[in-house]
Amino acid sequence: MSDDPRLDELAARVHSSRKYGAVSEALVRRIGAAELAKRATLEDAVKATKNKLHQVAGLYFAGGRPDYDAWLRRIVQAPDDAARRAVLRAIMAHHASTRERLPILDAFYARVFAGIGPVRSVLDLACGLNPLSLPWMPLAAGATYHAIDIYEDLARFLQAALAALGVEGKAEARDVIAGCPTDEADVALLLKALPCLEQLDKAAGSAILDTIKARHIVVSFPTRTVGGRNVGMRENYTARFEAMIANKPWRVERIEFAGELVFRMAK
Helix, strand or coil, rough: CCCCCHHHHHHHHHHHCCCCCCEHHHHHHHHHHHHHHHHHCHHHHHHHHHHHHHHHHHHEECCCCCCCHHHHHHHHHCCHHHHHHHHHHHCCCCCCCHHHHHHHHHHHHHHHHCCCCCCCCCEEECCCHHHHHHHHHHCCCCEEEEEEEEEEEEHHHHHHHHHHCCEEEEEEEEECCCCCCCCEEEEEEEEHHHHHHHHHHHCHHHHHHHHHHEEEEEEEECCCCCCCCCCCCHHHHHHHHHHHCCCCCCCEEEEECCEEEEEEEEE
């Protein structure tokens, strides 16, 4: 970590903003240290750090600051499974990644998890609101779930949501590039996450895939921009991912959905 004396002030200024106040301290400091080394002034470094955080995370939340307390109440108070699924869908619509998956959600996990069960443990990296998809996942009874994102308040909400959904597990805020977890799991999920992580570190994708200790890794990529444009992302991400795993002795299956390209790997 940088010994630049301005790093404490940069981190304090980033955390004083409403939008980034809950971002993992370790991640803010790592990005901030890199920006201080490149920028002429502290002001420029603060601005660049916030911009980087927007690109990798803030861009994906719609409708302003999430009301996690209200969301949790709606989950807890849902009278039955059908009502709870409707609530979960409505909440997932607040994050671009899960919102894009809603039209295919009924088929997505049935196909992605097909033939690899029983799935007793899941590691969900850079998860966003994806853990709310749990009722659609064909997991074994008593399965555990470990969710990781960069937001402390999101992690607290997801921890409570896991309990409300009757799933044992934990949610935490962590910089997965600097500290990818090494829990053993049946399935690790990296859904539309690698492009964001590689904005912070171009070598992050390969390093994380090597570090993960899971029988199966599910990696996906968006095929359209957040704004819905088709700009050749399917072809570009396919080429980049195939180059990333070219020398790895893993079995890889490609699965295509409307709007999302999935690669399922057996390590």
